[in-house]
Amino acid sequence: MSPSVVKLAPSILAADFTRLGEQVREAEQAGADRIHIDVMDGHFVPNISMGPVVVKALRPITSLPLEVHLMIEHPIRFLDAFAEAGADSMLVHVENAVNLHRTVQHIKVLGKKAGVVLNPATSPVAAAEILPDVDLVLVMTVNPGFGGQQFITGMIDKIRRVRRLIDQTKRDIELEVDGGIDAATTTRVVEAGARVLVAGSAIFGSPDGVVAAMNRLRTALLPVFPS
Numbered sequence: 001m002s003p004s005v006v007k008l009a010p011s012i013l014a015a016d017f018t019r020l021g022e023q024v025r026e027a028e029q030a031g032a033d034r035i036h037i038d039v040m041d042g043h044f045v046p047n048i049s050m051g052p053v054v055v056k057a058l059r060p061i062t063s064l065p066l067e068v069h070l071m072i073e074h075p076i077r078f079l080d081a082f083a084e085a086g087a088d089s090m091l092v093h094v095e096n097a098v099n100l101h102r103t104v105q106h107i108k109v110l111g112k113k114a115g116v117v118l119n120p121a122t123s124p125v126a127a128a129e130i131l132p133d134v135d136l137v138l139v140m141t142v143n144p145g146f147g148g149q150q151f152i153t154g155m156i157d158k159i160r161r162v163r164r165l166i167d168q169t170k171r172d173i174e175l176e177v178d179g180g181i182d183a184a185t186t187t188r189v190v191e192a193g194a195r196v197l198v199a200g201s202a203i204f205g206s207p208d209g210v211v212a213a214m215n216r217l218r219t220a221l222l223p224v225f226p227s
């Protein structure tokens with residue numbers, strides 16, 4: 001295995017919004033695998049961020065998949081709008097999707113990839129029954145709502161447990177992590193089984209720019225995959 005099995009998903013929450021298009025293009029040129037868009041409603045999480053209008057604005061300027069992380073109540077109400085705006089995948093939290101199976105099926109009916117998200121205090125078991133229907137499981141490694149928070153170390157063991165559950169299905173389900181991912185934490189989450197890394201501050205908040213920041217993340221992974 002080589003470091004290229006690990007995908008990087010820059011989170012635009014930490015981008016400079018006065019030049020969002022430019023920042024996304026920079027990330028694409030630097031080898032990003034997808035763009036992570038954090039949607040917050042001020043109810044499910046204590047912050048408000050972006051909606052379908054941002055997805056629509058970014059759709060024509062990048063060929064990268066747009067991944068929408070829905071930190072909102074009743075996500076099912078907004079799936080059509082995000083699909084129309086150009087989202088490629090939609091991730092819903094298991095904690096608030098009352099009809100999780102229906103929500104996931106609706107994402108698939110729209111022809112999009114479906115993912116489920118686990119908050120730090122949510123057991124992997126909460127995702128077990130829906131695993132046959134999803135393309136991705138996202139383990140939150142901070143409490144959702146804000147960028148720039150500290151990685152919660154206890155999540156390493158949870159990532160391992162989610163990895164085992166996924167492997168048992170024999171299905172090709174991606175294991176993604178989100179929150180506090182930087183050059184130091186990246187190796188630990190990948191060793192535990194994560195293969196898609198969301199990073200906001202470590203990419204867009206880096207003083208030496210997006211390209212240097214993404215190279216730093218990839219370089220940090222080299223010892224995990226000795227050639």
Ligand code: DX5
Nearest residue numbers: 011144145147148180200201
């Ligand atoms: C937090 C969001 C994250 C956030 C990560 O609620 O889901 O995607 O942008 O930011 P960093 O990488 O700065 O922890």
Ligand code: ZN
Nearest residue numbers: 038069178198
């Ligand atoms: Zn996110």
